[in-house]
Amino acid sequence: MKTIQRKDFQEVGSAVKVHGTKGELKFMLTQAFSIKDWAFLEFRGKPVPFYIEHTKAEFADEIVLKLRGIDSIEQASALLGRPLMFPAKLVKKAKNTNDWNLEGYTFIDEHLGVIGVVHGIIDNTYQSLALLHFQDREVMIPLVDEIILGINDKKKEVIVALPEGLLDLN
Numbered sequence: 125m126k127t128i129q130r131k132d133f134q135e136v137g138s139a140v141k142v143h144g145t146k147g148e149l150k151f152m153l154t155q156a157f158s159i160k161d162w163a164f165l166e167f168r169g170k171p172v173p174f175y176i177e178h179t180k181a182e183f184a185d186e187i188v189l190k191l192r193g194i195d196s197i198e199q200a201s202a203l204l205g206r207p208l209m210f211p212a213k214l215v216k217k218a219k220n221t222n223d224w225n226l227e228g229y230t231f232i233d234e235h236l237g238v239i240g241v242v243h244g245i246i247d248n249t250y251q252s253l254a255l256l257h258f259q260d261r262e263v264m265i266p267l268v269d270e271i272i273l274g275i276n277d278k279k280k281e282v283i284v285a286l287p288e289g290l291l292d293l294n
Contacts, residue, residue: 130171132211133209134211135209136153136215138151140204142201145196147191148180148189149194149204151186151189153185153187156268157210157215165203165209167206174191175192176189178190228242228280232284234285236286239284241257242255243256245267246264252266265290
């Protein structure tokens, strides 16, 4: 039987706030990951498993988790500050926009066609944004897996699937 080893896990955020009255916890995220059935919180340097009853995405950098066995404000409060961890194989490798070097690339939406050419990158803590001009105004497009379908370095093109209304927000 394989034991749980800290080295097999990667921290993806931490518990920052109790959410509601039934023991839900809000986590501030630092890394993208795939959710399965189990979340792990760190106790004394070791990952301890908790079954995930349900999740609710708040923002790109926040998630609310209801963990089995944590059913009250008091129980949830005792977990504040605990690191949230997942097996390293479920944590998405961070894409460094400096490695992408997308300046000068043309963004092409699968439905709208050509959006514009990237003229800058804004690096934030939780996600990076591509700056480009669209219909005589500057727009920002998040550089996230859910939007970017592919990158063609030879043609200097980025194929995207923009959420409806994103360009209206800018």
